[in-house]
Amino acid sequence: MSIYWAVGTVLLLLAITAPTALAFGFGGAAAARSPIAPLRWFGKTYIAIVRGIPDIAFFLFFVIALDQAFEYLRHKFKCPDWDQPIRQGSDFVVCEAAKLPLGNAPQWLHETYGFFLAVLTFAIVFGAFAANVLFGAMRAVPRGQLETAEAYGMSQRQTFWRVLVPQMWVYALPGLSNLWMVLIKATPLLFLLGVEDIVYWARELGGSKTERFTDYPHGDWRMWYFLALLVFYLCFTKLSEVVLDRIMSRLTHGQATAAGEAQRKAAA
């Protein structure tokens, strides 16, 4: 039964993460274009930071780091008269009231909190990817369009919202659809973040109860469970491909790009 819940978990993660990451990415890209220098530096660093480092390292890092950051903030806020250091050797000690979730909280709260951390981690990492895509898309909008907007006397903010943003999507979509594929394929990493997702259940259910050694004769169904997962993901990506193609052809409609031109010719 739980494996069906786990599939739901994965879908829920995708449903929450995709818009959040897009929002993060939009913020990052807008910040990287900003005329204010510190904001621009922040945006560019955010985009640059995920390059060159495996994303799995980020996943492992952020889950602990975010957890500790939250607890640290709550600690500062709730127990100002705590005099011991927080890092004692290999331990991270905060006062009772600052524990997240509270020590006496029910089990589901712990799980929800873990899931929440995972979503946040995914959103931060994929937000940086999305920021990179959107930043490129914003630069791909023809310069003439922006100049026209300026000539009409629009302010910088108006130009951004009324001209740049509506036009950039067609340039961003190939990158974003690629990103969506990568996001789908990153979901099994949830397992590493301590969420009981489909990988976890495939291991649990498939494994025989008394396994001690790697070479038991039979009774190991994990191979089949993972085959099922493989097929599940294949169908999922195939489906997304089809849907994204549809969206793309709708978005290119009437745009001044090569594909848009081809569409016009085909119709005529």
Add this chain to the structure above:
Amino acid sequence: MECWDTIAAYGLRSLGIGERLLPRADFTLCQQFTLIGSGMIWNVYFGVLALCSGFFLATAVAMGKAARNPWLRKPSEWFIFLFRGSPLFIQFFFAYFLFLSLKGAYPFFSPLTSAWAGALVVLILNTAAYSGEIFYGALQSIPKGDIEAADAYGLSGWSRFTRVIWPTMLRLAWPAYTNEAIFLFHATALVFFSGFPALQQKGDALYYANYFADKTFNPFVPYPILAGYFILLTLIVISIFGLINRRLNRHLPQDRRAKLRIRPAIIR
């Protein structure tokens, strides 16, 4: 313990040479640097070998996908779809359990259940699929004139392939292929988190980084170290591929040479 002693004791720890026990308490910066660096040996091993063997397979797959004969084309298309459409993480798991059950039936397969061979096979197949798609795209965009010129010179069959088609294909595909290589090195970090056991704690860089983060409960030291190593590795890969790119483009006039601009398209 002096830092040199630490390096002598743990420098080749990931290969099983040196001190048996990992440090358990009082972790020094030097220990973390040494052990994580020692783990990088595995990342480089997987990356380099998979890249070199995957390259030839990828060429074959790309030729297969471009072939007119459906007996060649269909398998290549399915191969690419299978490995590009599913998460690498699941592929690792599935392969591991597949090898386990194969091992039960035929002892011949027993090396494949350990990471050095089994994960390598998965990585080779995976990178062959991704770069096969890249090469296929390049194959489609070879200028028609080049092939016509080859025909006019009386080249055909094998010599036309090795002298005209293959070099042009590589030249066109090289920027994208560089990206794929970078991703492959990042993907090597997944190996020891996906079923394949790290026997006697002989793991890769991420394995040790995770070990330290678990023990010290402080992610802010080992993960940045890991990130530093990976950035270094990425820079090395980029410079080597840049040299090859120079050589591939050496016949073109200086200003028309495609500069290998690493637009870190962070998306695979």
